[in-house]
Structures are given as structure tokens and as C-alpha cells.
Amino acid sequence: MIQALQASVRQCRICKAALPVPPRAIFAVHPEARIALISQAPGRLAHEKGLPYYDPSGVRLRQWLNVDEATFYDPTCFSILPMGFCYPGKAKTGDLPPRPECAPQWHAALLRMMPEIALTLYIGQYAQQYYLGANRKRNLTETVRAFREYGPGVLPLPHPSPLNNRWLSRNPWFDMEVVPYLQAKVEAILGGGQ
Incomplete structure (x- = not known):
């Protein structure tokens, strides 16, 4: 069943006219997945490359998670579920926002296919706006800083993009408090296996 759903996502063309390149849904799901990004x-x-987080952001995210590439x-x-499954194009700084059609169209069905998820990471403002809604704080910094308020199965994070280097340098508490908490959770969920 999940294979049919994956095929439907890969064939999706609902936002084709708004994309700068042909649609190519980049995501990863599995019924046994333990952590959702x-x-x-x-x-x-x-x-x-057809591979999510195949860039400097992915290198940093793996460091935060304390996992190797194979893991x-x-x-x-x-599982890796972007808010927008296809590359949205370039903005003046960074990329354009994710297309708004994807998450409402596909996320709920895909998440239902992954009953083993023990931790969901909401990475960046778009995921936090969509999933945390009114429970978000005034901005991303305050939301991430209040990470313990969201329960044991949810953790908001900033985006690991190099464009956020200034944010990371201005918020050293993230590396001192959130990253060790995240790493301990990941290790506990994955059984320490790398």
C-alpha cells in the first residue's frame, strides 16, 4: 500500500506550472521508520541527485543528529517529508518557500503509513507553522528555545542551512541545550546503532 502511495506522490503534478524545473518529488518513507524529519x-x-539533504545542510543535520550517512x-x-516535495526555485537569498499544495495533499496519508514514528522533527519555520500552528511561539527562535514544551515526540529545530550560520552564532544555547537533547533522543530511539 505504501508503495502505491509513494508512486502517486512521485507522479504528482499539481504545482508543475509554478516550478522552475520539471517536478521531481524528493522524499523518503518506510512503514518501519522511527524518526520523521x-x-x-x-x-x-x-x-x-534525487536525494534529500544531499548538500551542506544535510552534513550539518547529520552532525546535529549524531548519525552517519548510512543511518x-x-x-x-x-523518513524525510518536506513541506514541498519538489525544488521550488531560487530566491534572492536561499530558495523559494515550499509549494503550499504538497503537505495538505500528501502528508497525512504518508504519516498514517508510518505507525512506528517515535520522534517528529519540525525543521524550519514552514514545518513549524503548519504543524505547531497556534502552539508556536512568536518566532522560530522562541519556538526552538521552548523545545521541551512540545512533548517527548516532537522537537522544533532551525533549518541547518549555512544561511543560518548567523542565527546559530547568536544563539549558542542551541548547540549547548537542544543538540545534546536531540542526540540523546535519536540514540535512544535507534538503539545507539549507527
């Missing part, structure tokens, strides 16, 4: 949209490199790309460990 819900983030923005694939970047240009991910689009070209990260093991779909029984991590």
Missing part, C-alpha cells in the same frame, strides 16, 4: 523543500543539489539514509530509521 519534516522540513522545507529540496534544494537544487537534492533535486539534481540517515536508512528509511527504517528516518
Whole structure:
């Protein structure tokens, strides 16, 4: 059943006219996945390679998670669901926002197919707006800083993009408090296996 749903997502063309390149849905799901990464949209490199987080953002995210590449790309460990499945194009700084059609169209059905998810990471403002809604704080910084308020199965994170280097340097508490908490949770869920 999940294979049919994956095929439908890959064949989706609902926002084709708004994309700068032909649609190429970049995501990873598996019925045994333990951790869901819900983030923005694939970047240009991910689009070209057909692999999510195949860029400097992915390197940093794997460091935050304290996992190697093989573990990260093991779909029984991590599912990767962007808010927009296809590369949205370039903005003045960074990429354009994810297309708004994808998450309402596909997320609920895909998440229902992954009953083993023990931790969901909402990476960046778009995922946090969509999933945390009124429970979000005034901005991303305050939302991430209040990470313990969202329960044991949810963790808001900033986007690991190099464009956020300034944010990371201005918020050293993230590396001191959130990253160790995240790493301990990931290790506990995955059984310490890398």
C-alpha cells in the first residue's frame, strides 16, 4: 500500500506550472521508520541527485543528529517529508518557500503509513507553522528555545542551512541545550546503532 502511495506522490503534478524545473518529488518513507524529519523543500543539489539533504545542510543535520550517512539514509530509521516535495526555485537569498499544495495533499496519508514514528522533527519555520500552528511561539527562535514544551515526540529545530550560520552564532544555547537533547533522543530511539 505504501508503495502505491509513494508512486502517486512521485507522479504528482499539481504545482508543475509554478516550478522552475520539471517536478521531481524528493522524499523518503518506510512503514518501519522511527524518526520523521519534516522540513522545507529540496534544494537544487537534492533535486539534481534525487536525494534529500544531499548538500551542506544535510552534513550539518547529520552532525546535529549524531548519525552517519548510512543511518540517515536508512528509511527504517528516518523518513524525510518536506513541506514541498519538489525544488521550488531560487530566491534572492536561499530558495523559494515550499509549494503550499504538497503537505495538505500528501502528508497525512504518508504519516498514517508510518505507525512506528517515535520522534517528529519540525525543521524550519514552514514545518513549524503548519504543524505547531497556534502552539508556536512568536518566532522560530522562541519556538526552538521552548523545545521541551512540545512533548517527548516532537522537537522544533532551525533549518541547518549555512544561511543560518548567523542565527546559530547568536544563539549558542542551541548547540549547548537542544543538540545534546536531540542526540540523546535519536540514540535512544535507534538503539545507539549507527
